């Protein structure tokens with residue numbers, strides 16, 4: 001019988017990689033903290049209706065990517081494909097949107113039944129950042145500046161670029177949609193298959209079709225700019241001015257529409273040239289209508305979602321992880337001889353209290369002095385602390401530098417707790 005394997009498109013993060021994820025999460029958390037965003041934790045499973053109503057019935061996600069199942073009570077549930085819907089649901093349910101602004105974030109696994117490939121998984125991870133109750137372009141700018149700061153902190157700011165667009169108000173979008181469909185009908189036979197299907201269900205998505213032929217046909221399509229409402233235009237101009245003043249460069253991409261129904265006005269994406277066709281590492285925009293749609297409350301909102309898997313891949317590709325991540329142990333404790341292990345365990349516990357910053361591995365399972373020293377070397381620790389029968393009797397301990405020259409010193413056990421790192425520096 002063959003051993004059971006993980007599900008296609010879902011992967012394990014092994015310890016060496018987990019250190020990299022933690023590094024990313026630490027940097028992320030620190031940036032979010034600087035801007036006063038607070039963490040939310042939502043369930044991974046929600047009623048299916050939530051996603052149908054918010055993301056839109058005719059989007060890729062709802063049409064073909066959701067993990068939906070009936071629970072034992074015959075209720076239709078879905079593993080969340082994204083976090084905004086659940087975040088809005090939770091904020092409404094707990095009255096967080098009642099006459100107040102909120103700056104929230106969350107992170108965790110999302111699930112989409114897609115074709116797995118590099119940077120595209122079925123269980124993948126996002127950080128979502130959402131701001132509620134603010135309609136002006138200042139908050140749109142804040143979110144973009146926050147993401148730009150994150151790239152700077154991670155050392156990849158020169159490897160990503162920002163694309164920006166506005167998709168206006170619902171009315172201006174509706175008028176544009178009619179004009180777009182009228183034009184596309186005249187060239188329908190030449191459109192790619194997906195776009196033909198979308199013509200009457202989700203025509204705006206045709207704008208970001210991957211087919212070069214469709215893209216060429218779009219050159220003669222009506223321009224959204226001719227339909228953009230005055231207020232959205234001003235909003236967009238203000239946003240651009242703020243970004244320019246802050247030194248954030250961007251490209252205007254009039255074909256950027258994003259896949260979900262709930263966006264309005266600002267949409268943006270951060271892309272990179274280093275990840276092939278999985279180029280987008282972060283996408284977001286304004287979704288002023290969504291809260292109303294889910295909760296009958298008029299609350300403007302803007303947010304973005306960042307694909308953690310892809311950012312980690314990018315950091316790996318560009319070799320941007322700090323080297324120190326690889327070192328996980330400072331001290332390896334070696335105890336060989338009658339009664340030494342028991343005493344070593346007491347000493348190491350005491351030191352974990354007195355010097356909590358030290359990362360110490362105590363050798364477990366016995367074995368000769370020589371075999372334990374080999375393990376100490378392999379562990380990557382800087383120091384070995386050695387307790388043999390002789391040291392045990394004398395109330396002493398040997399400290400050996402495993403890296404630089406193999407220096408060795410004997411110190412009193414009583415001094416261990418009070419010694420501050422680098423306590424291995426010979427007296």
Ligand code: ATP
Nearest residue numbers: 119120121124259280281282283305306307309310
């Ligand atoms: P794509 O065009 O790559 O399918 P999307 O528009 O479906 O992306 P969003 O719903 O905007 O993606 O999600 C935000 C971010 O989450 C994306 O920019 C990407 O970085 C990441 N992401 C989305 N789907 C996946 C996936 N299947 N695997 C890994 N990361 C993903």
Ligand code: MG
Nearest residue numbers: 060112114259
């Ligand atoms: Mg997608």
